[in-house]
Each structure stands twice: as C-alpha cells, then as structure tokens.
Amino acid sequence: MSEKHRFSPRTERRDAAENRQRILDAAVRLFEENGVEPVSMNQIAAEAGIGPGTLYRRYRNKGELCLDLIKDNVVYVFEEMESYLERNKTEPPHERLKEILSLFILFRESKAQLLKGVEDSMSANRTASPTNSPLYGELHQHFLHLFEEMSREDQVQPNSVFKADMLLAALRSDTYLFQREARGHSPEEILEQLCLTFIPQG
Structure with a gap:
C-alpha cells in the first residue's frame, strides 16, 4: 500500500476537524459582533473561508x-x-x-x-x-x-x-x-x- 493511500483517511479526518474549527471560530466572531439571530449560514461560511456546501454537510442549520x-x-x-x-x-x-x-x-x-x-x-x-x-x-x-x-x-x-x-x-x-x-x-x-x-x- 502506498504512503498516500495509507494516510489519506487521517488527512481527511484532520481536514474535517480543521474545517469544523474554522466554522466554530467564525460563528463565534459573528455572533459576538451581531448576535445569533441576524447571522446567516452563508455569512458564517464566508467568514470561515469555506463554501456553503461544506458548511451544510457538517451542520444542517x-x-x-x-x-x-x-x-x-x-x-x-x-x-x-x-x-x-x-x-x-x-x-x-x-x-x-x-x-x-x-x-x-x-x-x-x-x-x-x-x-x-x-x-x-x-x-x-x-x-x-x-x-x-x-x-x-x-x-x-x-x-x-x-x-x-x-x-x-x-x-x-x-x-x-x-x-x-x-x-x-x-x-x-x-x-x-x-x-x-x-x-x-x-x-x-x-x-x-x-x-x-x-x-x-x-
């Protein structure tokens, strides 16, 4: 088995964890600035630097x-x-x-x-x-x-x-x-x- 295939699942898990942390950090910043209710999911995705699809795959709402x-x-x-x-x-x-x-x-x-x-x-x-x-x-x-x-x-x-x-x-x-x-x-x-x-x- 190649090194690439042996470690790719770990890389995916690490990337997913990093995306999650970026999302949470972005949400906290926006919530602290604006309150929770006015902030949209699209704003959170933009603040986190990810696509809306990536956000919705982790959080449905x-x-x-x-x-x-x-x-x-x-x-x-x-x-x-x-x-x-x-x-x-x-x-x-x-x-x-x-x-x-x-x-x-x-x-x-x-x-x-x-x-x-x-x-x-x-x-x-x-x-x-x-x-x-x-x-x-x-x-x-x-x-x-x-x-x-x-x-x-x-x-x-x-x-x-x-x-x-x-x-x-x-x-x-x-x-x-x-x-x-x-x-x-x-x-x-x-x-x-x-x-x-x-x-x-x-």
Whole structure:
C-alpha cells in the first residue's frame, strides 16, 4: 500500500476537524459582533473561508451549529445535576428539584443567545418534540422522577408528565426571556416563582 493511500483517511479526518474549527471560530466572531439571530449560514461560511456546501454537510442549520458551540457546557451542567442528585438522595424531592432548576437557570443565563438559536431551529421542525431533543430530554426525565417522588410523599396523584412538560415549557427561551425582558424578573425571582408554582406548599 502506498504512503498516500495509507494516510489519506487521517488527512481527511484532520481536514474535517480543521474545517469544523474554522466554522466554530467564525460563528463565534459573528455572533459576538451581531448576535445569533441576524447571522446567516452563508455569512458564517464566508467568514470561515469555506463554501456553503461544506458548511451544510457538517451542520444542517444554525441550530445544530449553536448546539455544537454549547455542547461542552451542556455536558457539564448535566454532569453537575447527576453529581448533585447522587450525593443528595436522601434530601426531599422538592429541595432536589429546586437545585436542578437553579443549575439549569445558571446555564441558561450564561448561554442565552446560543440556546435560543438551538430552540429556534427545533421550533422550525414542527414534528420534533422538545422532550426528545438532546438538550431537554434528560432534563424532562429529572423533572418527571422528582414529581413522581413528590406525589408518593403527598399521597396525591397529579399528572407528573403534564407537570414536567409545563415546567420544561416555562424554561424554554420564548417563555423564559419574556419573563426576563418584558416582565423584568431576575433569575432568582423566576426560580422562586417556578418553585411556588410547581412545588406543593405545605
């Protein structure tokens, strides 16, 4: 086997990785200058010095690109949640739910524009369920399990799936940013109101 053929797959992989990094670097520059929403995929391709076809082969839309930019943060925040839940199994479920909400709100505040970019892309796909997304599926499961624990403790049988769905909806960009920007609530106030709304008071 010739040297050229032996190493060509590695070269292709390296080129692909370099293209990916150019794309991400270009997107970050444009997003920082203009915000996420006004920037087009064609602008990102031009800034990265690649053809639009190369960009679309890696990212079908801007939402996928935004998700790639925050994926390490997503992994980190869910690891934090898992670690907290593992360490605090004996804490009341309403306390654990409050901490999970607090961790997610901190993440949402730090990556608001990119998260909205991901969600806008999901919204464009009308057949996609938010709870099936890689971003929200695990969060929904945490909510569901904690609501089910609360219902067993309180000896009542609310619809835990419905409550988890509604809490997830309250944390999505359109609802959350409306409360932040139009209603003027701080993240701490939003957390408090969510707890008052979704956690039985007794």
